[in-house]
Amino acid sequence: MKRILVTGGGGFIGSHLVEALLAQGHEVLCLDNFFTGSKDNIAHLLGRPRFELIRHDVVLPILLEVDQVYNLACPASPVHYQYNPVKTVKTNVLGTLNMLGLAKRVKARILQASTSEVYGDPQVHPQTEDYWGHVNPIGLRSCYDEGKRLAETLMFDYHRSNGVDIRVARIFNTYGPRMAVNDGRVVSNFVVQALQGQPITVYGQGSQTRSFCYISDMVAGLMALMEAPDFTGPVNLGNPSEFTILELAQKVVEMTGSQSAIVHAALPPDDPVQRRPDISLARERLAWDPRVELAQGLVDTIADFRRRLAQG
Numbered sequence: 001m002k003r004i005l006v007t008g009g010g011g012f013i014g015s016h017l018v019e020a021l022l023a024q025g026h027e028v029l030c031l032d033n034f035f036t037g038s039k040d041n042i043a044h045l046l047g048r049p050r051f052e053l054i055r056h057d058v059v060l061p062i063l064l065e066v067d068q069v070y071n072l073a074c075p076a077s078p079v080h081y082q083y084n085p086v087k088t089v090k091t092n093v094l095g096t097l098n099m100l101g102l103a104k105r106v107k108a109r110i111l112q113a114s115t116s117e118v119y120g121d122p123q124v125h126p127q128t129e130d131y132w133g134h135v136n137p138i139g140l141r142s143c144y145d146e147g148k149r150l151a152e153t154l155m156f157d158y159h160r161s162n163g164v165d166i167r168v169a170r171i172f173n174t175y176g177p178r179m180a181v182n183d184g185r186v187v188s189n190f191v192v193q194a195l196q197g198q199p200i201t202v203y204g205q206g207s208q209t210r211s212f213c214y215i216s217d218m219v220a221g222l223m224a225l226m227e228a229p230d231f232t233g234p235v236n237l238g239n240p241s242e243f244t245i246l247e248l249a250q251k252v253v254e255m256t257g258s259q260s261a262i263v264h265a266a267l268p269p270d271d272p273v274q275r276r277p278d279i280s281l282a283r284e285r286l287a288w289d290p291r292v293e294l295a296q297g298l299v300d301t302i303a304d305f306r307r308r309l310a311q312g
Helices: 012-023 085-106 142-162 186-195 215-227 245-256 280-286 294-311
Strands: 003-007 027-032 051-055 068-071 109-115 166-171 200-203 209-211 235-237 242-244 262-265
Touching: 003 012, 003 085, 012 027, 012 215, 068 085, 068 215, 085 109, 085 142, 109 142, 109 215, 142 166, 166 215, 186 200, 186 245, 186 294, 200 245, 209 245, 215 235, 215 280, 235 280, 242 245, 245 262, 245 294
Parallel strands: 003 027, 003 068, 027 051, 068 109, 109 166, 166 235, 200 262
Antiparallel strands: 209 242
């Protein structure tokens, strides 16, 4: 049994990770400032003897004794990370520095949740870990893209200079129950619009592509990376099945039984044209491969949104 800190543990991915770690018998400290996370995501865990909730902002230092750190704290959707871009940069940079300092002090292994956004609007397809990316450093999305790139830099500098035991995961689009209703990501947008009978907004012609990984697969990948011996990453974690945004909209309309019309709007700036992970490295080093197909994962995701919207 380990004592494990999950920053951003009240968020979408974080709360599922906390559950999985508790199920393995670990003691879990969930740290969150609830800027984008929600207490509803972890309410059912409160009172469990091996679960502890700490309301704290990773931008501020904290002293804890732990064996492992999963650093997931950061707004992860454009609506949220652009709401306060300076705060997003601080979370990525100061937050990562604080967690690395903690890991160095107590000799904990630390996993950084990075992102496919480090590849920007990629000119290489699919994206492999040795691709350096094509990012606009002064664009609206750069607070997140460049913030995560710098977080990776800090991880490897601490590893090389101080011997900190690091892991870096580049997370591609993830979906599933507990996604925030208002997070502005494409799956949640489409499902909520369809269930409420609103027009479904597709940006551009909808020909841009994304790859969608179900939450249980993502959590399994993160845990496999944390436990992998002698492997820092970075490693892509995502589902290599690629869909156009229009295909996703049509699938959501069909699966919800909605009468919603699909409407088109102007593309937001710096929106990537295509995004698909090459997961050869994850398959080789982690023996990890996503199992849940999009149609299967959408069933539970739609059911979860339907329940929460009905509750108001």
